[in-house]
Amino acid sequence: MKEPKKETVSRKSACRRPGPGGILLLLVGMCSLVFFADGVARRASAAEEGVPEGMVLRWANALYLAVPREWKPVVERDGVGFFKGSRPDAGADGPVTMVMVGLMEAPGEGGYRAFLEDIEKGAKKDNVANFTKREEDITVAGLPALFYSFSGDVRKGEVSRSVEGHLVICKEPWKDDKMADSPPALPGDPPAERFLLVMLGGDAASIEAERETIKHMLGSARRDAPPLREAARMPYGTEGERFRFTFGPAVAADGVLALGDSRAYRVTLFSPDGAVLAEWGSKGEGDGAFSYPRALAFGPDGSVYVADDRSGYTGDVQRFSRDGRLLARVSVGTKLLGEQGINYVTHLGVSERGEIYLAGQNSLGDGNSAGVLRLSPEGNVLSRFQVPQGFRAMTLLPEGKIALAYAPEGDVRAERIAVHAPSGERLAEWSIYGTGAGGEDIDEGVYFRPTFLAGDAEGRIYAFDDAEEALWMYGPDGVFLQVVPLGRSFGILEGLAATPRGDLILQERPGSMSASPAALVRFENAFPAKVPEGAPSVSVSPPVETAPPVAAGEDAPGDPLLEELERLRMALTLREEGAAKEKAGDLSGAADLFRRSLALAPDAELEAHLAALEKSRETSPGSDASPAPPSVPxxxxxxxxxxxxxxxxxxxxxxxxxxxxxxxxxxxxxxxxxxxxxxxxxxxxxxxxxxxxxxxxxxxxxxxxxxxxxxxxxxxxxxxxxxxxxxxxxxxxxxxxx
The missing domain is CATH 1.25.40 (Serine Threonine Protein Phosphatase 5, Tetratricopeptide repeat)
Structure with missing residues (x-):
């Protein structure tokens, strides 16, 4: 995952007022300015009805825009924009036009014209010669607005260069929004008013060429609920040894949540509103106990499956009732399954037919062992296919399809999402822009790292992009639908799951400077998926194996000393692999391996090093967005x-x-x-x-x-x-x- 993660900040914190010339610097300095705004509170679904032909409805921070299909999305500074041409921050040749929407407090004495006065004061202060402006009355989402453009010449020594800027500003303050009224700066001051601004990127020629399109986009804009809206926050705590090394979360069709802890050897179930329903698990190699649990999933009947890495290449998947009774145990390691087995499970899913899907690898450092294994409900191998060693995430889709996120060999810049048939055949593949939108030809400098995936009953895919800290939504065929930024309103994302209707469960760990507790957060989907009525509930009861079969020529297991030595050897191997990853700059991968090592063999020195590494990750760089311009000289x-x-x-x-x-x-x-x-x-x-x-x-x-x-x-x-x-x-x- 990307290092760092941003600190959690208050959703109600106000954007600071720009100083004199601030708007001018923002417009001239870069074309990718955006302001973050929460969506409106009312619950409604934004339908595609009435959208002009050739356009689609896209969420842009405070409202929905009818955007031309060929325009691509971009996430900048915690906001969403759409552009035509070369990606604005990629430095590619060619014209570009970009539209980004946000809310901002007016400078000076307030009022919409204060923004324009700020620009003109800044131009005068910077001795901008030949300053010209153009104003046109338009509408944005039914509100009166002004389309404002300016240009001029700035001299630096003997060199003169042209400057220009373009924006649209609503003439009336933004109402009926959770962030519309900022708290007063001083007691007794009136609440601050915010205005909707549309920042336009591009030179005069590109803006003029798309002027009518931009006016059409803004004029047909709609105010509605955002695609994903936070509906519930459920703190789960991190006291003692609980939830320090989590895996999951998983969510059942009835909304029950599951979260595990590898170090505490426990699984906890929560009600849809966050109340603890059950907690069970213990350390051990026997039935119902855990050695190093790594992944969990709900079955179609609501039972809980847990994948466990055990010593001696004997990993397994155990199935439990919700009160923790062991129902079945299936061995999945190479000791039983040979080359088809998986010793180190990283991802687990159970299909609507009760088939078990596992992703992971056979041995540490083996570049050819990563794969996806599909088992019948009884534990028989149905298929197995290889996947790139660097794959990051997996989720199941209807009909047993599998979505994977991975980095193509030699390219960690724009990672891919691929959908596979149950047998492994690749059905679709795309990167940040989705299919059919030039996604195969990513502009240089674009980073896309989908570290978590989830799917709903219609096969839509939800991807958390660790590079921009945003949730991307794609159709079953990979067509881009919506994107919602999380960077400014969320802490560190540690897990993602989806209900059949497309509501999302996010596991949040606040940044180091936040006093908020760790929480499971439910986001309501404004475009709920259609869940098939009367979907069959499969009852699966594979036989419990008290011990895996011993293949011919192998020694029978059972020597506690040999098993402990094997555990220590694995712990040391994990520690060495983690040190190598840390040296190579992969801090997330190093932290994961260090946690696995600690679960196998406690080590105070390594635990202290891991804590320092986590702190370092939280303060490392975030993205390729340019910093705010410095003040002169x-x-x-x-x-x-x-x-x-x-x-x-x-x-x-x-x-x-x-x-x-x-x-x-x-x-x-x-x-x-x-x-x-x-x-x-x-x-x-x-x-x-x-x-x-x-x-x-x-x-x-x-x-x-x-x-x-x-x-x-x-x-x-x-x-x-x-x-x-x-x-x-x-x-x-x-x-x-x-």
């Missing part, structure tokens, strides 16, 4: 703007150097924090590439190793790596020309 601003330009071109290290130059001229805390975060991100990317190069080198793939070393140097130069790459290149040349 001019020389510092010029270097900052050069950095922004380089970053948009994907030249991140050069951008970092420019930010450092700007800071040398003018100290700015926000920019300094951003530069530090960017440097950490670049170091992590470089370390990940170096780790990949080392792996290639061990396999004898020297040319691929050299390419990975060189690529790491592009992210963050390291003289030692550069020298080693030169030596490796010389060796390769000598082999070709002996």
């Amino acid at each position: 001019t020389d510092a601003l010029a270097r900052y703007e050069e950095g922004v330009s380089l970053q948009r071109q994907g030249r991140y290290y050069e951008a970092l150097l420019k930010y450092r130059e700007s800071l040398a001229v003018n100290e700015d805390a926000a920019l300094a924090d951003y530069a530090d975060s960017l440097e950490r991100l670049l170091r992590e990317r470089a370390q990940t590439l170096v780790a990949r190069a080392i792996a290639y080198q061990k396999e004898g793939r020297l040319e691929e190793a050299l390419a990975a070393y060189r690529k790491s140097l592009e992210s963050y130069p390291d003289p030692r790596i550069a020298a080693y790459a030169d030596k490796l290149e010389a060796i390769l040349k000598a082999r070709k020309n002996p």
Whole structure:
């Protein structure tokens, strides 16, 4: 997962008023400005009725817009926008037009014209010559609004450059919204008013070319419930040893929730409103006990399935009643199933027919062992297919289909979601924009990391994108539907599940600076899926195995000393793998392996190291969005703007150097924090590439190793790596020309 996770902040915190010239800087400095706003409180579904032909209804922070089908979504600074052309933050050539909607408190004395006055004051202060403006009355969601554009020339030394900006602002304050009235700045002050702003990205030519389309989009905008609205927050606590190393959550068709803890060897069931219904589990190798439980799922009859990694390659899946009675146990490890088995289960699902699906790998560090295993309700192997070693998430869809998220080999930038048939045949694949929208050709610089997946009764897929901290919704065929940002209103997401109707259960762990307890949060879906009536409830009762069969030539299990030695060996292996991942910059993967090691063999030193690692993850860089512009002087601003330009071109290290130059001229805390975060991100990317190069080198793939070393140097130069790459290149040349 991405490092870091943002801190939880109050949903009612107000956007600060911009100072003089603030709106001008926002419009000129970058085209990706957005403001976050909660959706309206009333519950309704936004239908597609009345949407003009060739357009679709898309959520954009405060309302729904009728957006042309070919326009693509973008998440920037916790908000949603839509663009045509090259992605705005990717630095690609070609025109671009972008529309982003938000709510903002008016500067100065208030009123909608205060925004325009702020722009014009800023232009005067910055000595903008030939300043011109254009105003046109339009409507946005039935409200009177103003389409405002300006342009001018700014001189820096002997160089003059053109500046321009475009926005639409509603003339009346925004009403009937949870964030419409900000708390007063001082006691006795009237409540602050917010206005709906539409920030438009693009040059004058692109804006003019799409002017009528933009007016049509805004004029037909609707105010309605957001696609996903927080409906209930259910704290579950983290006291003692409970819920420190969680797995899940899972949600049954009747709304009952399940959450497990690998270290406490427990499973807890909650009612739909968060009350504890049952809690059970114990440490051990016998029936009903757990060695290292890793994943859980509800069956179609409401029973609970738990996958457990056991020592000696004898992992299993146990099925329990809701009060914790063992109903069945099926071995899934290689000791029983050979190469078809899975020793380290990471994901578990049970289909509507009672078939059991597991994803994981046979052995640590084996790049060819990751797979998805499908078992009958009785535990017989039905199919198994290989998946990329770096797959992140799995969810089941109707008819036994499987959705997986993974990084294609050699590309961790724009990861993919793929839907497979039960037998493993790939039926569809897409990345951030979905199918049919250019998703196969992702712009350079776009990051998409779907770390959690969930599916509903109609086969729609919900993906949490760890790169932008947003929930993406796709149809069964991968067509993009909606996206909802979580970054500013949520803490650290640790799990995701969906009910058949598409309501989502999110497991939240607040950031280190938050006093809020960990919680399961239910989000209500404004577009509920149709759940089949009278869906069959399958009763599955595979026989309980007190011990897996012993294959010919194997020693019979049962020596406690040998089992304990095997457990310690696995714990040490996990610790070594975790250290390697940490060194390579994969902090999330390292933390996961360290937790597994601790579950097998407690270690105070490792536990302290894990706590420090978690804290480090929470303070590492968040995204490729540019930082807020620093305050002048001019020389510092010029270097900052050069950095922004380089970053948009994907030249991140050069951008970092420019930010450092700007800071040398003018100290700015926000920019300094951003530069530090960017440097950490670049170091992590470089370390990940170096780790990949080392792996290639061990396999004898020297040319691929050299390419990975060189690529790491592009992210963050390291003289030692550069020298080693030169030596490796010389060796390769000598082999070709002996």
